[in-house]
Amino acid sequence: xxxxxxxxxxxxxxxxxxxxxxxxxxxxxxxxxxxxxxxxxxxxxxxxxxxxxxxxxxxxxxxxxxxxxxxxxxxxxxxxxxxxxxxxxxxxxxxxxxxxxxxxxxxxxxxxxxxxxxxxxxxxxxxxxxxxxxxxxxxxxxxxxxxxxxxxxxxxxxxxxxxxxxxxxxxxxxxxxxxxxxxxxxxxxxxxxxxxxxxxxxxxxxxxxxxxxxxxxxxxxxxxxxxxxxxxxxxxxxxxxxxxxxxxxxxxxxxxxxxxxxxxxxxxxxxxxxxxxxxxxxxxxxxxxxxxxxxxxxxxxxxxxxxxxxxxxxxxxxxxxxxxxxxxxxxxxxxxxxxxxxxxxxxxxxxxxxxxxxxxxxxxxxxxxxxxxxxxxxxxxxxxxxxxxxxxxxxxxxxxxxxxxxxxxxxxxxxxxxxxxxxxxxxxxxxxxxxxxxxxxxxxxxxxxxxxxxxxxxxxxxxxxxxxxxxxxxxxxxxxxxxxxxxxxxxxxxxxxxxxxxxxxxxxxxxxxxxxxxxxxxxxxxxxxxxxxxxxxxxxxxxxxxxxxxxxxxxxxxxxxxxxxxxxxxxxxxxxxxxxxxxxxxxxxxxxxxxxxxxxxxxxxxxxxxxxxxxxxxxxxxxxxxxxxxxxxxxxxxxxxxxxxxxxxxxxxxxxxxxxxxxxxxxxxxxxxxxxxxxxxxxxxxxxxxxxxxxxxxxxxxxxxxxxxxxxxxxxxxxxxxxxxxxxxxxxxxxxxxxxxxxxxxxxxxxxxxxxxxxxxx
Numbered sequence: 009x010x011x012x013x014x015x016x017x018x019x020x021x022x023x024x025x026x027x028x029x030x031x032x033x034x035x036x037x038x039x040x041x042x043x044x045x046x047x048x049x050x051x052x053x054x055x056x057x058x059x060x061x062x063x064x065x066x067x068x069x070x071x072x073x074x075x076x077x078x079x080x081x082x083x084x085x086x087x088x089x090x091x092x093x094x095x096x097x098x099x100x101x102x103x104x105x106x107x108x109x110x111x112x113x114x115x116x117x118x119x120x121x122x123x124x125x126x127x128x129x130x131x132x133x134x135x136x137x138x139x140x141x142x143x144x145x146x147x148x149x150x151x152x153x154x155x156x157x158x159x160x161x162x163x164x165x166x167x168x169x170x171x172x173x174x175x176x177x178x179x180x181x182x183x184x185x186x187x188x189x190x191x192x193x194x195x196x197x198x199x200x201x202x203x204x205x206x207x208x209x210x211x212x213x214x215x216x217x218x219x220x221x222x223x224x225x226x227x228x229x230x231x232x233x234x235x236x237x238x239x240x241x242x243x244x245x246x247x248x249x250x251x252x253x254x255x256x257x258x259x260x261x262x263x264x265x266x267x268x269x270x271x272x273x274x275x276x277x278x279x280x281x282x283x284x285x286x287x288x289x290x291x292x293x294x295x296x297x298x299x300x301x302x303x304x305x306x307x308x309x310x311x312x313x314x315x316x317x318x319x320x321x322x323x324x325x326x327x328x329x330x331x332x333x334x335x336x337x338x339x340x341x342x343x344x345x346x347x348x349x350x351x352x353x354x355x356x357x358x359x360x361x362x363x364x365x366x367x368x369x370x371x372x373x374x375x376x377x378x379x380x381x382x383x384x385x386x387x388x389x390x391x392x393x394x395x396x397x398x399x400x401x402x403x404x405x406x407x408x409x410x411x412x413x414x415x416x417x418x419x420x421x422x423x424x425x426x427x428x429x430x431x432x433x434x435x436x437x438x439x440x441x442x443x444x445x446x447x448x449x450x451x452x453x454x455x456x457x458x459x460x461x462x463x464x465x466x467x468x469x470x471x472x473x474x475x476x477x478x479x480x481x482x483x484x485x486x487x488x489x490x491x492x493x494x495x496x497x498x499x500x501x502x503x504x505x506x507x508x509x510x511x512x513x514x515x516x517x518x519x520x521x522x523x524x525x526x527x528x529x530x531x532x533x534x535x536x537x538x539x540x541x542x543x544x545x546x547x548x549x550x551x552x553x554x555x556x557x558x559x560x561x562x563x564x565x566x567x568x569x570x571x572x573x574x575x576x577x578x579x580x581x582x583x584x585x586x587x588x589x590x591x592x593x594x595x596x597x598x599x600x601x602x603x604x605x606x607x608x609x610x611x612x613x614x615x616x617x618x619x620x621x622x623x624x625x626x627x628x629x630x631x632x633x634x635x636x637x638x639x640x641x642x643x644x645x646x647x648x649x650x651x652x653x654x655x656x657x658x659x660x661x662x663x664x665x666x667x668x669x670x671x672x673x674x675x676x677x678x679x680x681x682x683x684x685x686x687x688x689x690x691x692x693x694x695x696x697x698x699x700x701x702x703x704x705x706x707x708x709x710x711x712x713x714x715x716x717x718x719x720x721x722x723x724x725x726x727x728x729x730x731x732x733x734x735x736x737x738x739x740x741x742x743x744x745x746x747x748x749x750x751x752x753x754x755x756x757x758x759x760x761x762x763x764x765x766x767x768x769x770x
Contacts, residue, residue, distance in 0.1 A: 080728025117154030410464030495530035
């Protein structure tokens with residue numbers, strides 16, 4: 009199959025066949041020894057004629073007819089290669105060539121299931137260390153092309169948005185984004201295209217003239233579908249938006265707007281839009297500025313795809329002669345860099361002294377790659393180089409230090425963020441606020457910096473310690489003319505004040521006083537905080553009356569109510585349920601009953617709420633809450649509702665199987681799995697492991713061993729077991745008389761997997 013894939017790639021075909029189960033994953037080669045004669049080696053070649061375990065696994069990977077088997081064989085290959093690297097006496101060439109890896113990634117991307125996309129991330133992580141191949145932006149281009157073929161725009165966009173923080177930390181290219189946008193131009197609504205373009209800036213790929221052309225093409229497509237001619241004011245507003253995004257005069261875009269009106273018989277509108285365009289971009293029409301824009305994009309692309317040296321040579325040989333200044337060229341060349349060595353190299357070759365903008369570029373890229381330690385090192389390097397901090401330099405660093413994604417707040421990060429803020433304030437005293445667009449940067453703290461600092465304070469572990477800091481930040485915002493009435497600032501301030509409240513009434517009063525600035529996202533932050541409030545040392549069991557007072561107030565204010573208002577509450581109850589059941593002897597006997605009653609009343613409210621249509625995620629949260637509270641019958645009723653409605657997913661299956669295992673309900677577990685297997689529902693590895701654990705908890709260890717050794721990876725649409733599967737079996741067999749037998753069966757049926765098991769399970 010992969011031979012034909014290679015030929016199709018060379019022919020630049022846009023539509024490739026889906027992966028078929030009767031084809032091979034990687035084409036076999038004439039012989040094991042001939043296949044690995046490349047000069048690109050990890051250490052030294054294996055002796056001619058020898059066939060290692062890794063070679064045998066590669067052969068299985070090449071000949072398997074099922075994509076699901078790729079996961080097991082690839083993991084086994086990686087484990088074996090790592091074992092060989094630990095053994096200094098074994099050294100070899102890479103068993104998979106770069107072409108093999110490309111083909112492997114192709115197949116996984118075409119399949120495109122969550123498990124397959126995660127395996128692509130694994131392949132990227134192993135590429136250099138195990139196979140001697142450096143991940144490149146071209147690998148991402150191939151993945152994006154395959155994901156586009158699957159037709160799910162949201163999966164493609166999610167891949168692009170996550171590129172800077174995963175798989176080599178690459179910033180998406182304009183080619184990749186435009187390929188994505190053009191593919192779905194006639195499929196997705198205009199709002200999707202518009203939001204996708206607006207989100208590009210988050211990845212570090214700034215929209216350019218071609219991007220904006222796609223945006224306006226999408227708007228005209230939407231007009232055709234609606235059978236309406238947009239008024240000039242519609243496009244005038246879009247033109248204002250793209251200018252804020254950095255657009256400059258582009259005659260091609262002007263022609264697009266003019267011609268579309270004129271060709272539809274609206275010459276007056278055509279002249280009006282020409283006048284509006286020239287009025288907005290009248291100061292951007294110089295040919296020199298357009299030429300510099302082209303050099304900016306070209307140098308960044310060359311640096312990303314061919315390296316810094318090639319980009320520097322291009323500048324010195326061509327761009328410099330065209331009048332493009334060295335400082336701007338350095339910014340373009342460093343567009344995707346994150347290391348001080350890169351900066352020093354560019355400084356030396358272009359004979360410049362890096363300024364704040366160059367350091368800010370590197371720090372922003374490190375923050376985008378989710379590497380706060382690296383970003384901090386760069387910031388310290390900038391200070392040592394005598395750089396005066398400004399908002400552009402410190403904002404990405406403060407943002408990543410104050411993020412609230414970790415389960416346990418890190419106050420050390422908050423201290424660092426506040427120290428960096430103090431550095432900025434010291435060199436930028438308060439002045440009258442300037443109105444800035446998205447292409448300009450404040451010297452002193454701006455709204456983005458304050459919002460992130462307040463969010464960090466709101467999520468800190470010791471709110472009493474940082475309460476004064478929050479009030480001081482608010483005063484600083486007012487003195488600098490920074491608005492305090494946006495939803496981000498208001499929600500953080502409400503959280504700070506709520507956490508200092510002495511009772512629910514006081515907390516609600518805080519909400520009422522500041523609610524006017526909140527939108528749906530801000531209200532979700534407030535609801536999440538309100539759930540967790542604990543008074544007088546009691547467990548934070550929220551009052552439904554008080555909680556839904558906030559929800560009903562959202563309705564009165566015209567805010568959209570979604571299932572999120574229920575999932576926030578149910579997630580919190582589920583966590584409390586787990587804590588209470590673990591500490592049953594130390595907790596109030598009425599606490600568990602109160603949580604159960606709260607969950608059942610919430611269930612009733614979900615059923616009666618005509619404004620929402622519960623999805624799988626909401627049902628999962630409800631079922632999980634019942635399961636964690638020990639309400640097995642209730643969990644089963646939720647599952648039955650989900651199954652009948654068809655609103656369940658793989659997470660749902662794991663939850664109900666866990667519930668069956670803990671409740672000792674073999675008939676129910678058997679019925680559920682029987683139906684799912686009959687429906688050909690595809691289990692992921694978590695589902696299989698949940699099924700193994702369920703069988704073990706029900707005392708059916710022999711059945712669990714049979715599933716792992718005989719069924720998984722062998723019956724159609726199944727996945728081979730992993731190390732976690734074996735751990736589950738050994739954990740439950742350890743305290744039984746079957747321990748030796750279970751170990752023997754696993755060693756006999758799954759010898760390669762057994763070798764990867766930690767020794768404490770042997």
